[in-house]
Amino acid sequence: MDCFDKKQTCIEVRDLTMAYGDFMIQHDLNFTVNRGDIFIIMGGSGCGKSTLLRNMVGLQPPARGKVLYGGASFWESGPEEKKTIMRRFGVLYQSGALWSSMTLAENVALPLSEYTRLSQAEIAELVSLKLALVGLAGFEEFYPSEISGGMCKRAGIARAMALDPDILFFDEPSAGLDPISARRLDELIIELRDSLGTTVIVVTHELASIFAIGNNSVFLDAETRTMIGVGAPGELLKESRDPKIRRFLTRGEK
């Protein structure tokens, strides 16, 4: 996947339509995520943000349309190519989705031992480094049930970063966190983008995060079931005439 190394379009979504059976959720989505973007997928509850994410990370096939990773259409690729593309992702699920029967160290180590040929000692070293990066140094031997929700999320990020992915997906990263932890998480996301050049895609409806981290975004609307705005969140707030977007970005003020 040489497309991942060049400074160019990273992900393109073309005419994407998502549906559960006959029930259409969103139709004709078109947007582009550039390398190094922090791209926000926003919209009200139940508009299909998380479903879009599931379509993009390969958990659920779209009804129509394409998701292109550096020009290669994900859903039209063979199983091996899909696997190569998927190796370049890391995904943080809404509640962390850490494997509850494993310690944090084992959680982060699993992708490393699956996909690399490092020795146990080397893996342990990398695991400690990843946990230190998310501020969890010393928590290697803890089980997910023994730590707080915010720590679970950070451990989830450490796991998502285990293989140094080019693209990180975050599903509602700040949901259920206190404002300070949420802010730290935002700073961590920006730090990762700046220092590693990771492309980040965030599904969220937290206004504070949207303005703090996003440099590009797409707005999904539940009524018309399609996207009604695309661009940097700050500019959308300044320039968009769409009353729905304005209401959303100003927390319902007139």
Next chain:
Amino acid sequence: MDIAFDRRADDTLVVHLGGNWNIANGLAATDELEKLLATKPLPAKVAFEAGKLGDWDSSLLAFLSKLAACCSSKSIEVVSRGLPTGVARLLELASAVPENKDARKERRRAPLLSRVGEAVLEAGQAIEEMLVFLGEACISFCKLIRGKARFRGSDLALLLQECGVQALPIVSLISLLVGLILAFVGAVQLRLFGAQIYVADLVGIAMAREMGAMMTAIVMAGRTGAAFAAQLGTMQVNEEIDALKTMGISPMDFLVLPRMLALVLMLPLLCLYANLMGIVGGGIVGVAMLDISPIHYFNETVAALRIMQFVPGLIKAVVFGILVALSGCLRGMQCKRSASAVGESATSAVVTAIVAIIVSDAILTVIFDRIGI
């Protein structure tokens, strides 16, 4: 992954980094560098030169953070100016939050005696928990009789269907085959005396008094007891049981009671059905292998099975129903909050139920023999 060193005159050790660093190629060894850092006179500073550095990932970070740890233990200053900005920032981030030393857990193995002691205490606690659960179940049952227990009728109906009608296929198969096996074993022996016709008595009485109830109960322990434990365990994981408690609804009444009722009502019925299927199985062997006419076999079975022969089987079925439901619900309610705990509780529900079935069967058989039924 190229590393080279040179020692400058001003006591600075310069580390030259070059090439591509990829975790797929393994991590760089720090032995040589550590040796250099240990040779006296110790360098005062470590600096970096990364002009020829290509692509890099965590392997470089791992190398550098190990190096930094080694330097800080010898109080050698690390000058990160020569590193690419991204690397320097990540290194800073990794050391920003100090390691939580209290959090490090000791994984020391306790001495044998204390482990034995803990196991005994745990066993005592398990017995206590079981008794408390039994007591609560009894209280719920009394509430039910007084008409004060709250659960949804539709839940009970669904449970009755789950552990009644839906169990029929597997119970049919198992008891038909048990009847067949009993008839085979009996036929071989009875033919020696020319008493083949007594196969009908043997199969009928064995099924009615013993095998019908026991085989049904074991099937239900594997099928329904495990399901109860997994359902309640998952509810425990999702905090659904906590939600019931905080609303003032007793999980005992709302979840455990309908499950017990369903099994206690359905197991005797399934047991009667199993008896019938077992007798049919015996009949197949009698007719096909021993040349007994179907009517003859039927008459012999009817003559052997007075109505009193069914009583022990039915009493056992009721007792087994209670035991299977209790062990399933007990293990489900004891479930901890993780995916593997749900699996463990389902396993232990089946084990507990089967042990309880066999032990209570032995006790009941002795009692029935003493009181002559």
